[in-house]
Amino acid sequence: MPDTDTPATPGPDEDVVDLLLAQHAQIEELFLLVIGRTGQDRRDAFDDLVRLLAVHETAEEEIIHPLARDLPGGGGDPMVEDRLDEERRANETLKTLVEGGVDADSFDTAIILLRDAVLTHARYEERYEFPLLRQHVPAARLRSLAAAVRAAQNTAPTRPHPIARSAKANLAVGPALAVIDRVRDRVRKSSGS
Structure with a gap:
C-alpha cells in the first residue's frame, strides 16, 4: 500500500507539477x-485515500488555483x-462516503462515481492548469512551490469538513481541524481500526 503519511515526496529537482502529478498517480x-x-x-x-485527497485538494486550493487565475491564456476565473x-x-x-463507511450498501457504486469524478478533475488540471504553470512560471519558482504545497499539506485537515470549503476557510480553520484530524488518525492507526 502506498505511504500516504508523506504524500509523494519531491526530489531536489522536482517542481510542484511533478509533485502534484505523483500525487495524482x-x-x-x-x-x-x-x-x-x-x-x-x-x-x-480508504482512510489513506481520504487523507491524501483532503490534503492534496487543500494545497491546490490555497496555492495552485490562485496562481493559475492570473496566468496569461489560462482562462482565468472560469477555468x-x-x-x-x-x-x-x-x-x-467523499464526506458522505466517510460518514457511511466502507460497509455501507451504496459504497461500491459511490466510490466508483467518486473515482471517475476525481480522475476526470485530475486530467483537467493536467491538461489545462499544469501546462500553463510550466509555461509561465519560472522553473525555480515551480521548485519552491513544491515546498509550499508540502507545507500546506502538513497543516491541512485530513478529512472533508463542511466549514473548510474554500481557500480562505482552509487558512482560517484548517490548522485547528488538521490537529484534530491528525490526532484521530494516529488513534485510529494505533488501535488498528
Whole structure:
C-alpha cells in the first residue's frame, strides 16, 4: 500500500507539477486498492485515500488555483472556478462516503462515481492548469512551490469538513481541524481500526 503519511515526496529537482502529478498517480492507485479490497484492507486503503485527497485538494486550493487565475491564456476565473466546483462536489461525495463507511450498501457504486469524478478533475488540471504553470512560471519558482504545497499539506485537515470549503476557510480553520484530524488518525492507526 502506498505511504500516504508523506504524500509523494519531491526530489531536489522536482517542481510542484511533478509533485502534484505523483500525487495524482498515488490517488489513482489508492482508488484501485479501495475498489479491489475488502474488510480491513479496504478500510485502510480508504482512510489513506481520504487523507491524501483532503490534503492534496487543500494545497491546490490555497496555492495552485490562485496562481493559475492570473496566468496569461489560462482562462482565468472560469477555468479555476470549474476546478473548484469539481473539488466541492467531490468533497461532498467523499464526506458522505466517510460518514457511511466502507460497509455501507451504496459504497461500491459511490466510490466508483467518486473515482471517475476525481480522475476526470485530475486530467483537467493536467491538461489545462499544469501546462500553463510550466509555461509561465519560472522553473525555480515551480521548485519552491513544491515546498509550499508540502507545507500546506502538513497543516491541512485530513478529512472533508463542511466549514473548510474554500481557500480562505482552509487558512482560517484548517490548522485547528488538521490537529484534530491528525490526532484521530494516529488513534485510529494505533488501535488498528
